[in-house]
Amino acid sequence: xxxxxxxxxxxxxxxxxxxxxxxxxxxxxxxxxxxxxxxxxxxxxxxxxxxxxxxxxxxxxxxxxxxxxxxxxxxxxxxxxxxxxxxxxxxxxxxxxxxxxxxxxxxxxxxxxxxxxxxxxxxxxxxxxxxxxxxxxxxxxxxxxxxxxxxxxxxxxxxxxxxxxxxxxxxxxxxxxxxxxxxxxxxxxxxxxxxxxxxxxxxxxxxxxxxxxxxxxxxxxxxxxxxxxxxxxxxxxxxxxxxxxxxxxxxxxxxxxxxxxxxxxxxxxxxxxxxxxxxxxxxxxxxxxxxxxxxxxxxxxxxxxxxxxxxxxxxxxxxxxxxxxxx
Ligand SMILES: NC(=O)c1ccc[n+]([C@@H]2O[C@H](COP(=O)([O-])OP(=O)(O)OC[C@H]3O[C@@H](n4cnc5c(N)ncnc54)[C@H](OP(=O)(O)O)[C@@H]3O)[C@@H](O)[C@H]2O)c1
Numbered sequence: 001x002x003x004x005x006x007x008x009x010x011x012x013x014x015x016x017x018x019x020x021x022x023x024x025x026x027x028x029x030x031x032x033x034x035x036x037x038x039x040x041x042x043x044x045x046x047x048x049x050x051x052x053x054x055x056x057x058x059x060x061x062x063x064x065x066x067x068x069x070x071x072x073x074x075x076x077x078x079x080x081x082x083x084x085x086x087x088x089x090x091x092x093x094x095x096x097x098x099x100x101x102x103x104x105x106x107x108x109x110x111x112x113x114x115x116x117x118x119x120x121x122x123x124x125x126x127x128x129x130x131x132x133x134x135x136x137x138x139x140x141x142x143x144x145x146x147x148x149x150x151x152x153x154x155x156x157x158x159x160x161x162x163x164x165x166x167x168x169x170x171x172x173x174x175x176x177x178x179x180x181x182x183x184x185x186x187x188x189x190x191x192x193x194x195x196x197x198x199x200x201x202x203x204x205x206x207x208x209x210x211x212x213x214x215x216x217x218x219x220x221x222x223x224x225x226x227x228x229x230x231x232x233x234x235x236x237x238x239x240x241x242x243x244x245x246x247x248x249x250x251x252x253x254x255x256x257x258x259x260x261x262x263x264x265x266x267x268x269x270x271x272x273x274x275x276x277x278x279x280x281x282x283x284x285x286x287x288x289x290x291x292x293x294x295x296x297x298x299x300x301x302x303x304x305x306x307x308x309x310x311x312x313x314x315x316x317x318x319x320x321x322x323x324x325x326x327x
Contacts, residue, residue, distance in 0.1 A: 001046025007196030024056025028219030041288035053081035062109035081121035096136035187277035210264035269297035
């Protein structure tokens, strides 16, 4: 495993970290035993940073991570999220009282006295125009409830606005072979301000592992079934918002670029890690074997310039018209 600085936090986090959404819920049935095995394997591979949220399985993901921390001696940093318990999910809901209550829930679930990193969970855009929200987070940090805070965003413009607040340490954003716009302006600004970046949905919900086909079936409780058109939450969170059939064609073109003996998942993660602005990728994984394959990305050499250009070409031809200006 290799490690990178997470913005100004002073932490060195594993380049390949762990996304803990799937082990909580919304990805069909998962067994806690298998999820625990996946988490342990991640730590065995050198992963020291886990991304979760209070709403992943209504605390289930956070509670599994608390169990992992009890069972391991290594330092494990946890980034959780707050805000998605709001119903309706409005900017007004991001107030000091609600945030304090969400943080108490996460402290309980994670069996912690202080949260390492709390991210606003894709709040409405208007939240970034309310400095009092960030003031409330400063107060929670002052009170010793949270160590650092950051944001998880849908749009590049939200990311640019968020990092104007001086104590926003991290931005989580979708960035992968099928979602390249963050690299244009945002990464430059983030580097200038030394903001950490968590690249989420790095495998485009499994598409960029190369295993999915036209005939793949997803369980009723898997968002790849129930959120294909954004019925439950932002459509960009499912397959990066790319049309499934078009994405499969692009995956076949990427497959031709794989060096001998390299699987597509670590290759796709290595593509993301070519960006120095990125602190870590946070692939979701439900099984130990997936963790091992994803962590192999940290052992791959840099991708060749021709390979990078070829992926850019595939994006420009097939994917860009579908997603580039949407987020
Ligand atoms: N709004 C937000 O803040 C937000 C939204 C989305 C995600 N996130 C965070 O980002 C993390 C990553 O995104 P994601 O989980 O949505 O998508 P992802 O990482 O692109 O895809 C994860 C899924 O791909 C499959 N997979 C993983 N490794 C594989 C491998 N080596 N080979 C084959 N299949 C593999 C697994 O599903 P199957 O085995 O079932 O195919 C896994 O659940 C999440 O876990 C979460 O922590 C945050």
